[in-house]
Amino acid sequence: MIIRRTDLPLDRDAHARFLPWLIAFMVFLAVLALAGVLVVNRAVERWDTGISGTLTVQVMPSQKTGDGAAARQRVLDDIMDVLNSTPGVITSAAMSEARILELLRPWLGDLASDADLPIPQLIDVTIDPDAGVDVSALGRRLAIAAPGATVDDHRIWLDRLVRLLRTVEMVALAIVGVIGLVTIGTVIFTTRTGLAIHGEAIQVLHLIGAHDAYVARQFAGRALLLGLKGGLIGFIFAAPTLMAIGYFGERMQLEAMPVDGLGLVQMALLAALPLIVAAIAMITARVTVLRTLARMP
Amino acid sequence: MRGAIRGFCRQRGLFNPVMSEKNGDFVVRFENVGLRYGLGPEVLQDIYFDLRPGSFHFLTGASGAGKSSLMKLMYLAMRPTRGSISLFGRDIAATSRRDLPALRRRVGVVFQEFRLLNHLSTFDNVALPLRIAGAREQELRKHVEELLTWVGLENHLKARPPTLSGGQQQRVAIARAVIARPRLLLADEPTGNVDDRMAYRLMHLFEELNRLGTTVVIATHNQQLVERLGHPVLHLDTGRLHTPSRNADAAEEPVATDDGPPLPYDPEVLNYL
Numbered sequence: 001m002i003i004r005r006t007d008l009p010l011d012r013d014a015h016a017r018f019l020p021w022l023i024a025f026m027v028f029l030a031v032l033a034l035a036g037v038l039v040v041n042r043a044v045e046r047w048d049t050g051i052s053g054t055l056t057v058q059v060m061p062s063q064k065t066g067d068g069a070a071a072r073q074r075v076l077d078d079i080m081d082v083l084n085s086t087p088g089v090i091t092s093a094a095m096s097e098a099r100i101l102e103l104l105r106p107w108l109g110d111l112a113s114d115a116d117l118p119i120p121q122l123i124d125v126t127i128d129p130d131a132g133v134d135v136s137a138l139g140r141r142l143a144i145a146a147p148g149a150t151v152d153d154h155r156i157w158l159d160r161l162v163r164l165l166r167t168v169e170m171v172a173l174a175i176v177g178v179i180g181l182v183t184i185g186t187v188i189f190t191t192r193t194g195l196a197i198h199g200e201a202i203q204v205l206h207l208i209g210a211h212d213a214y215v216a217r218q219f220a221g222r223a224l225l226l227g228l229k230g231g232l233i234g235f236i237f238a239a240p241t242l243m244a245i246g247y248f249g250e251r252m253q254l255e256a257m258p259v260d261g262l263g264l265v266q267m268a269l270l271a272a273l274p275l276i277v278a279a280i281a282m283i284t285a286r287v288t289v290l291r292t293l294a295r296m297p
Numbered sequence: 298m299r300g301a302i303r304g305f306c307r308q309r310g311l312f313n314p315v316m317s318e319k320n321g322d323f324v325v326r327f328e329n330v331g332l333r334y335g336l337g338p339e340v341l342q343d344i345y346f347d348l349r350p351g352s353f354h355f356l357t358g359a360s361g362a363g364k365s366s367l368m369k370l371m372y373l374a375m376r377p378t379r380g381s382i383s384l385f386g387r388d389i390a391a392t393s394r395r396d397l398p399a400l401r402r403r404v405g406v407v408f409q410e411f412r413l414l415n416h417l418s419t420f421d422n423v424a425l426p427l428r429i430a431g432a433r434e435q436e437l438r439k440h441v442e443e444l445l446t447w448v449g450l451e452n453h454l455k456a457r458p459p460t461l462s463g464g465q466q467q468r469v470a471i472a473r474a475v476i477a478r479p480r481l482l483l484a485d486e487p488t489g490n491v492d493d494r495m496a497y498r499l500m501h502l503f504e505e506l507n508r509l510g511t512t513v514v515i516a517t518h519n520q521q522l523v524e525r526l527g528h529p530v531l532h533l534d535t536g537r538l539h540t541p542s543r544n545a546d547a548a549e550e551p552v553a554t555d556d557g558p559p560l561p562y563d564p565e566v567l568n569y570l
Contacts, residue, residue, distance in 0.1 A: 007425065009416040204412050207374055208473075209402030210429045294394070297376055 007205060008198045008215075010222040015193045019223075022186055023230025024237070027277050030179045031238035031270055032245075037172040038266040044165045047158065055125040055135065056152045057083070057092075057142060061118030072121070078145040079123060086138055088131030095122040180280065187227075187281045191219055191288040206296060216289035220282045227281030231274025242270075322386045323347045324481050324512040325371060330380030332366055340366050342536045344380070348514065350480075353507045355523045356516040358533030364516040365409060367533065368483050371514065372406045373397055385480065402430055405479030405511075407487045411470040413458040419445060419469050420454045426477040444472050447502070449495070463490040471499055475506055482506060484515045488522065500526060 010016065057079060076094055083092040100122055108117075127133045139151040195202065202215055246262075262270070330344040341363045348354065358364050369375045370382060373389065382389045384400055392400065405426075413422050420441055427437040445451055448468040458466050467490045474482060482503060488496035500522065507513045514531075517523065523530060532539040 007414065007417065007421075007428075012416070200412070201414050201416075203374075204414060205425070205429065206398075207372060207401060207406060208426050208429055209398045209404075211398045214429060297374065297394075297397075 006218045006221070008194075008201055008218050010194060010198070010218060013194055013197060015197075016190050016222070016226060019186065019190050019226045020230035020233065023183060023227055023277060023281065024233035026179045026183045027231045027234025027274055028238045028241075030176050030277070031235060031273055032241065033172045033175045033179070034273065035242050035245075035262065035266075035270055037169050037176070038262055038269070040165050040169045040172070042263065042266070044162050044169070047161070053127060053129045054154070055127060055133075055138075056154070057123040057125060058150050058152060059121040059123075059146055060148045060150075061120055075146045075149075076121065076123075079142060079149060082138075082141050082145045083123070083125055086133065086141075088128045088133040089125060090128055091124075091126040093124050095124060180277075183277060184280060184284050187223055187284040188288050191223065191285045192292065194219060194222075195289065195292050202293070203296075206293075212290050212293040215293060216286045219289045220286035223285035224278050224282035227278030228274065231277045234277075235271070235274045238270075322350065323383065324350050324352075324385060325514075326381075326383040327370075328381045328383075330370065330377045330382060332363075332370060332375065333378050339378070340536050341370070341377075344538050346531060346538060348481075348512055350512055351507065351510050353504070353513045353528040354515070355526075355528055355530045356514055356533065357518070357520075357523060357530055361535075362533040363536045364533055365485060367538075368406075368485050368514075368516055371481070372404050372483050373401055402426070402477065403480040405474035405477065405482045407467075407470050407474045407482075407484035409485035409489075409516075411458070411466045413466055413469055413473070415458050418455045418457060419450055419461070422458065422469055423472045423476050425473060430477060441472075441476060444476055445469075448472050448499070464492070464495065467491055468495070468499070471502070475502065478506065478509070478511065480511060482511050482513045484513075486517055487515060488517065488519060496522065 059075060059079065080092060080094075083089050097119065100119055104119075135151055135153045139149075142149040142151060205215055325346075325348040327344045327346050330341060331339050332341040333339045344367070356364050356367065366375075370377055371384075373384070376389070385403060387396075387400065389397075389400075414425070417425070423445060424437050424441045427441070442451070442454065445454060448471065450465060450468055450472070453461060453465065458469065461469065467487065471484070471487055474484065484503070487503075488499055491499065496519070503513050503515065504526075
């Protein structure tokens, strides 16, 4: 598609000189937005899979402390029996009091260590996400074994978080789409201007017997070159920007909500963006020329 | 060689004149053709004529008589307002737009205002029809250089048209029109900017092409040229075509002249269109 010799002096068009820089800016924005989409998507999937593979069983203090340590241990054993006999449960482990206090400290501060403060017993349960564990049925069985015991599958807050992140993802995708439309619009404008400027030469080619595709190929080849140039410039600026964002993001992220960087596939997709934009520019130019020339006799 | 050329043409979907033009067919046929620009008056009215393969005609008429409009209809730059035009036996109105380029490649045109591409060199301007027809670079180079040598522009292969004189530009335009050996050659005032010697030399080129089977129509004001060469005349007067001075239907032997050397290239090799 790239042709070295053209019959039209498209490389001298002043109006087309800004096109690579505009495409560079668009690719720069698109790379950042798409990287955001990919990171959010990866994080959501990780959290979804990671948390949906865990349950927390909570035994309230009234039951836990009722008849002393022996009674508490008996209740805990009953709960463990129920969990271990449930298909799909991989592991179950009671959390130590020290670990529970550590988890509460960010919210309660030193109050968490107060001996009078009733602390629930927590049991971490790992389940096979594909086993289809019926959490409601498990909760009912646990309530029979240990009245007041509840099961938390984190679904309520997770669903809200995922919804929020999906919205962010959609907004970022919409931004990528708008960037694509602006790029297409710019290429259409540039191509139409080129058609107007070179109208006389195109008419001569036409009268000599050139097919519309012959003329379109020259515009498409030029748009491909300009698109590649702009795409590479944009990517060269976007790559260090992404690395800087990744570096600061890594330092800021919470331990409870780890965010992975980009995988190889995601990075390959971002690296392919300049090529994709160049291909879009080429196809847009070709279609624009063919549609315009179709009006000639 | 002929078989190889036909194979080349078939591979590229190009016209093969030997197969398509039978005796009795018309290269051009106008029936009751009228043309008006926008809502203005008809600049061409009730035009009827046929051109047989191998004929040679002059098109004469005063300025504004409609010569250029008639030429535009013949080289398919415009469609008539009414009537029917057939080119190489095909009704233009019934021909799809996709098929028109193939017809146009069989028509060589020397435009009155040359219409050379100023950003291209002389060589590239002349090579344009062959490139459009899909000829390979190594094939076309020799023929383009030979033809440019024949029209006296061998030292201007790389020159851009704006650096050439009017006469030189006209010769480039003529070379571009004939390089692909068209089946129909239309020339609008092709000798208007050259001296008499070059004018007869160029006319000799047209006649040689005509002898090889190309149908030629030359619009001109040069009455001396018309009288000397003696080909039939299509005369336009205020948009109406007058009866030719000789029978326009008759394929005729072109007048032999002794101006200039023989054609510079083997027409078989250039029989792309």
